[in-house]
Amino acid sequence: MQGKPAYSLRSFSPRCPLSYSPTTHHSFHDSPTHATILPMTPLAPGWRPIVGHDWAVRLLSNAVTHGRIGHAYLFTGPEQIGKMTLARTLAQALNCEAGPDERPCGHCRACRLIGEDKHPDVRVVVPEVSERGTASIKIDSIRRLQQDLSLSAYEGRFKVALLRRFDAANANAANAFLKTLEEPPTNVILLLTAADSDAVLPTINSRCRTVGLRPVPTEAIEELLMARHGVAAAEANLLAHVAEGRLGWAIRAHHDRALLQERGAQLETLQKALESSLVGRFALAETLARKADALPPLLRTWLSWWRDMALLAYGPRRDAAISNIDEVERLARLARQWPRQRVLASLQQTEMALRQLAQNANTRLVLENVLLTYPQP
Numbered sequence: 413m414q415g416k417p418a419y420s421l422r423s424f425s426p427r428c429p430l431s432y433s434p435t436t437h438h439s440f441h442d443s444p445t446h447a448t449i450l451p452m453t454p455l456a457p458g459w460r461p462i463v464g465h466d467w468a469v470r471l472l473s474n475a476v477t478h479g480r481i482g483h484a485y486l487f488t489g490p491e492q493i494g495k496m497t498l499a500r501t502l503a504q505a506l507n508c509e510a511g512p513d514e515r516p517c518g519h520c521r522a523c524r525l526i527g528e529d530k531h532p533d534v535r536v537v538v539p540e541v542s543e544r545g546t547a548s549i550k551i552d553s554i555r556r557l558q559q560d561l562s563l564s565a566y567e568g569r570f571k572v573a574l575l576r577r578f579d580a581a582n583a584n585a586a587n588a589f590l591k592t593l594e595e596p597p598t599n600v601i602l603l604l605t606a607a608d609s610d611a612v613l614p615t616i617n618s619r620c621r622t623v624g625l626r627p628v629p630t631e632a633i634e635e636l637l638m639a640r641h642g643v644a645a646a647e648a649n650l651l652a653h654v655a656e657g658r659l660g661w662a663i664r665a666h667h668d669r670a671l672l673q674e675r676g677a678q679l680e681t682l683q684k685a686l687e688s689s690l691v692g693r694f695a696l697a698e699t700l701a702r703k704a705d706a707l708p709p710l711l712r713t714w715l716s717w718w719r720d721m722a723l724l725a726y727g728p729r730r731d732a733a734i735s736n737i738d739e740v741e742r743l744a745r746l747a748r749q750w751p752r753q754r755v756l757a758s759l760q761q762t763e764m765a766l767r768q769l770a771q772n773a774n775t776r777l778v779l780e781n782v783l784l785t786y787p788q789p
C-alpha cells in the first residue's frame with residue numbers, strides 16, 4: 413500500500429487549513445471575489461500596520477467608512493494569527509476621535525487606550541486558565557459584561573465587547589451570552605474570536621458575521637521581520653517557518669529569546685523519546701505528566717514536527733511547506749527510514765492527545781499512548 417493516505421495531509425498543514433466553511437450568508441472569507449467587489453477607499457492610518465489580512469482590513473474599513481457595521485463579528489483562525497489585533501483595530505475605528513476618513517488614526521486618546529485594553533467603553537473578556545492549562549470563559553464573566561453593556565458609553569460613540577477565544581466559553585456562559593447577541597443594546601458592538609467557527613455554538617455563530625483569517629504566508633512574515641523589525645536573514649527565515657503563519661508569534665519570538673529556546677527543548681525531549689526503549693518511554697511519560705500545564709505547548713511542537721514528517725513521507729520535499737526548517741535534513745532522513753503508516757499514526761495520536769488533554773483525560777495515560785505509538789529506534 414504505497415497509495416494515498418486515508419485522508420488528505422493538507423488538513424494537517426497550518427498553511428493549508430481545513431476550509432473555513434461559511435456557515436451563514438454573513439460569512440466573509442479570504443476570497444478574491446470579496447476583494448474585487450469592494451470599492452477602493454484609502455485606508456486610515458490605524459489599519460496600515462496590519463499585515464497579511466488585506467481583504468479583511470478592506471472589508472472592515474469599508475464597513476466603518478460607510479457606517480455599515482454589523483452588531484457582532486466572529487474572527488476565526490489559528491492562535492496568534494492576528495484576530496485580536498484586527499478586532500482591537502476595529503474597536504479603535506469605532507471610537508477614534510479623528511475625522512471620519514482618518515479612523516482609526518492610531519494615536520488619539522481613544523486609539524491609545526483601546527490599544528492598551530484600558531478604554532472605559534471597550535470591555536475585554538479573556539478565558540480563565542486553570543492549573544492544568546485548560547482555558548474557559550465562565551458565566552460570571554458574561555454576567556459582569558452584560559451588566560456593563562447595559563450602561564451607556566462614557567466617552568466613546570460605541571460600547572465594544574472584545575471576547576477572546578469564545579470557543580472556550582462553557583455551555584452556560586455561551587447560552588447566557590446568546591441573549592445579548594439576540595437583542596444587543598443600542599450602540600453595542602460585539603467582537604468575538606475563536607480558533608474555528610465550528611468550535612462555537614451554531615446559535616452564536618449564525619448571529620455573527622464571520623471573518624475567517626488565514627495564516628500569513630511564510631514569505632510575507634520573513635520579509636516583514638527583515639524590513640520592519642531589522643531581523644537578520646537567517647533568523648527571519650527560521651522564525652517565519654516556525655511561526656506557521658502566526659505573524660504575532662514571529663514578532664514575539666524575535667523579542668523574546670525564550671520562545672525559540674523552549675521549542676528547542678521540546679524538540680530535544682522528542683528526540684530523547686524517539687531514541688528510548690519502551691521502559692525509557694514509560695519513565696519519560698511519568699516525568700512529563702508531572703508538569704501538566706507544559707504538555708499542550710509540548711505536544712503542539714511535536715505535532716508540527718510530525719506534520720513536517722508526514723509531508724516528507726507522503727510527497728516530494730518542498731522546503732517552503734516545512735515548519736521546522738532547521739530540522740529538515742533529519743526529518744527527510746527519518747521519513748525515508750520509517751514506514752509511512754507509522755508516521756501517520758504518530759501524527760494522529762499526537763493530535764488526539766491534545767484533544768484528550770483539553771477534556772481532562774489522565775495525563776500519564778495520554779502520554780504513554782503517544783510515546784508507544786511513535787516508531788522504535
Ligand SMILES: [Zn+2]
Nearest residue numbers: 508517520523
Ligand atoms: Zn484615533
